[in-house]
Amino acid sequence: MSDDHRKLLREMFDAAVAAAHPSVCLPPHIARIAPPKGRTVVVGAGKAAAAMAAAVEQHYPATLEGLVVTRYGHGAPTAQIEVIEASHPVPDAAGREAAARILKTVQGLTEDDLVLALISGGGSALMALPAEGVTLEEKQAVNKALLKSGATISEMNCVRKHLSAIKGGRLARAAAPARVVALMISDVPNDDLSVIASGPTVPDATTRQDALAVIAKYKIEAPAAVLAHLGGDACETPKPGDPVFARVENILTATPQGSLAAAAEVAKKASFTPCILGDLEGESRDVALVHAGVARQIALHGQPFAPPCAIISGGETTVTVRGHGKGGRDAEFLLALTLALQGFGGISAVACDTDGIDGSEDNAGAIMTADSFARAERAGVDLKALFANNDAYTAFEKLGDLIITGPTRTNVNDFRVILVPNWAGR
Known part of the structure; x- marks a missing residue:
């Protein structure tokens, strides 16, 4: 050669890479977001989250607050939005704590407030808040097995959603009745919004039966607590048509x-x-x-x-x-x-x-x-x-x-x- x-x-x-960098792809969309009467709270997760936060700070014309979580080494300097680093692709305690803080940050908001969610690939592992009854260690075990199994990203994220307290539309549910605008960088085939970072602001059409089918298909030796959780309806995610999504807008800013x-x-x-x-x-x-x-x-x-x-x-x-x-x-x-x-x-x-x-x-x-x-x-x-x-x-x-x-x-x-x-x- x-x-x-x-x-x-x-x-x-x-x-x-340059075409998908937040400094290039976010500004046109930020310019169209009108500041609310109340607070603008920024949350987010993914490998691009820190750079997305920096772009928002540079171009959004109002005061900001909040936090995002990104992979170790993927941080970027910000003044108003806190950046936390955590483990990817296997989640760790830092990611769990960041996810818990993100969930708490969006709770108790009003109709006058805006949640600006910055979502990119990697967010599923980085924003790891296990559902009640499932430990981080148990979720880590399932995640490691899926990563080695040959499962597709859609299959892995189906399982992750049903083991999470924040993904699969649950972030949007926690933020209601505030307006939610999610700026998203797609890392998935067909740009399926519900799969990007396991769709924390997107309705989820998959079911717990789908998650169990993935575990069976790849012969994943899931812990008993995981199987027990997936065996009950309490693990189900908000579905299309749920009123919690009435004031949610998901915007693709960059695609493969x-x-x-x-x-x-x-x-x-x-x-x-x-x-x-x-x-x-x-x-x-x-x-x-x-x-x-x-x-x-x-x-x-x-x-x-x-x-x-x-x-x-x-x-x-x-x-x-x-x-x-x-x-x-x-x-x-x-x-x-x-x-x-x-x-x-x-x-x-x-x-x-x-x-x-x-x-x-x-x-x-x-x-x-x-x-x-x-x-x-x-x-x-x-x-x-x-x-x-x-x-x-x-x-x-x-x-x-x-x-x-x-x-x-x-x-x-x-x-x-x-x-x-x-x-x-x-």
Whole structure:
């Protein structure tokens, strides 16, 4: 891969992240929110929460109060809104205490007050307030098992909602009769508002039976207290049509599609035809095989687009953990792609998480160069063995191709680009 292609891949990722940054995507929406007669209380949760709070402080024309919770290391300086940091993806006591304070903050408000909720991906784990009868430790156990199971984000959040005292529309219920405006950055396929951070301000159409079905499907060994809680109607969430949502407005301010489109513009300027596949789900290694097939078809037959072409996709894949290695879903995708293509046609690629953290490691993702497979062979790096051990991080670390950005303070989930040059397949 030429240095130009490596640079282009990074520029496309940077453009995707920039399009979803709160400093860019929030101001137009903040400008349309009229201050209330009473108080403006700000609460929120997610990897972008601190940067969202900073944007609100900069652009909202009235006095603010409140607090938000974000991931450790994802904070941002604020003057009026308190920022708390907690653990992600497995919740901790700091997240539990922050969620309890958020719930208390919105209670007792009047019709003259406004709750400004700042919601982004990661908020489900960060705003972890277990339902009565369920301990934080029990919720942690279920969360860890779900993360390793291969469950989709929608499935995981269905369970989380029914084990929570604040998610699944319960924050909106606590805030009534105050007006609630939620500014949301989507990190989920199809931008399902009820799934973003488990929808604390959104009606929930899922049921406790759905949550039990997820636990059964993935053979989760849930604690007895969890099963007992899900066995009773008390765990049910507020449903569509509930009057508690009469004064609630949920607004999408940034979406995965918006970031993919921003990257596509960069590709066009570099004379690569963008082919946006959209938001995808599924096992990372399986999604990689599909992408490899599309890339070969473009290279060999000029279908569905003639090279040079940039295949762009987002969404949230999953990894069923079988080994003991390091690496998130993006590095796993990229290693599977590397093995599938083995340098075919000079094709290169990038796969990163837009929050800057791929899984639980310190990298956003990695780059696959046209000679990654060959370089690994020359260096004695057994990519197949590392792949079998879910150790994609080590594979790209040894190749020197990790991408480390640090926290980006936004999150529209996975970002993937495959560059098929005009000489590919020849």
